[in-house]
Amino acid sequence: MSSNEVPNDLNDLPKVQKTEVQKPKLQKPKVQRKVRLEVRIEVRLRDFHQRDFSRLCEIDRLCYSEAIAYTPEEMALGLVQPGAFALVAEAGEQVIAFVLAYRKKRSLGNSVGHIVTIDVVEEFRARGIGHRLMESAEQRLRQNGARRIILEVETENGPALRFYKRRGYAIQRLLSSYYADGSDAYLMEKALT
Ligand SMILES: CC(C)(COP(=O)(O)OP(=O)(O)OC[C@H]1O[C@@H](n2cnc3c(N)ncnc32)[C@H](O)[C@@H]1OP(=O)(O)O)[C@@H](O)C(=O)NCCC(=O)NCCS
Numbered sequence: 001m002s003s004n005e006v007p008n009d010l011n012d013l014p015k016v017q018k019t020e021v022q023k024p025k026l027q028k029p030k031v032q033r034k035v036r037l038e039v040r041i042e043v044r045l046r047d048f049h050q051r052d053f054s055r056l057c058e059i060d061r062l063c064y065s066e067a068i069a070y071t072p073e074e075m076a077l078g079l080v081q082p083g084a085f086a087l088v089a090e091a092g093e094q095v096i097a098f099v100l101a102y103r104k105k106r107s108l109g110n111s112v113g114h115i116v117t118i119d120v121v122e123e124f125r126a127r128g129i130g131h132r133l134m135e136s137a138e139q140r141l142r143q144n145g146a147r148r149i150i151l152e153v154e155t156e157n158g159p160a161l162r163f164y165k166r167r168g169y170a171i172q173r174l175l176s177s178y179y180a181d182g183s184d185a186y187l188m189e190k191a192l193t
Helices: 050-063 072-079 129-144 159-167
Strands: 044-045 085-091 096-106 111-120 149-154 168-177 185-191
Touching: 044 129, 050 072, 050 085, 050 096, 050 111, 072 096, 096 129, 096 168, 111 129, 149 159
Parallel strands: 111 149
Antiparallel strands: 044 085, 085 096, 096 111, 149 185, 168 185
16 A cells, blocks of 8 residues: 555554653752751850950840940940859850850848840851850859849840740849830849759
């Protein structure tokens, strides 16, 4: 049968070999995952030296709004309180966090520690540096005779509130218009065992 002839019977049709149709392989969509690039940096804690003063003021300004950040005068006043101490966290040669605290002298057996501020530069947060600073400050206050610790935290500062609650601090009361811009604070407290 020539190619122009029309077949009478379907059986006359030339046999076409069945070939497998290759289905295009569907590629799984690539899931974009946020990868936290962690560079392991050794962070050391040590006592504050006078030469750290301007860096502490700088970190405080980086961590808070202007209304809440301490002025250098307020920071200096905090450091000269009786029983005051500051611990700094250093990565390489740079101070990247600190805690400032002091122990208020009260009647025997009722001494109170006060965490004035704890500041970790943003890019170094959520690495346990705040935790280490708090542990060391609490230990120092306990050694100095404090039975409980108080601190103030802005009511809208969610990460700090969570941080303190996880470490056993409980809200005692609201301090209305505590900060210069009129924002409120919570007074929080933890009993030292
Ligand atoms: C509040 C503050 C001091 C916490 O410091 P930090 O170094 O981030 O604290 P940590 O890393 O120890 O803990 C923070 C969180 O990170 C988590 N974390 C700790 N190590 C981690 C790691 N290696 N990987 C992932 N997450 C980690 C902790 O579980 C913790 O969670 P939680 O707060 O829900 O308990 C810090 O956010 C800060 O300086 N804020 C600005 C200033 C401020 O608000 N100060 C307090 C008010 S007075």
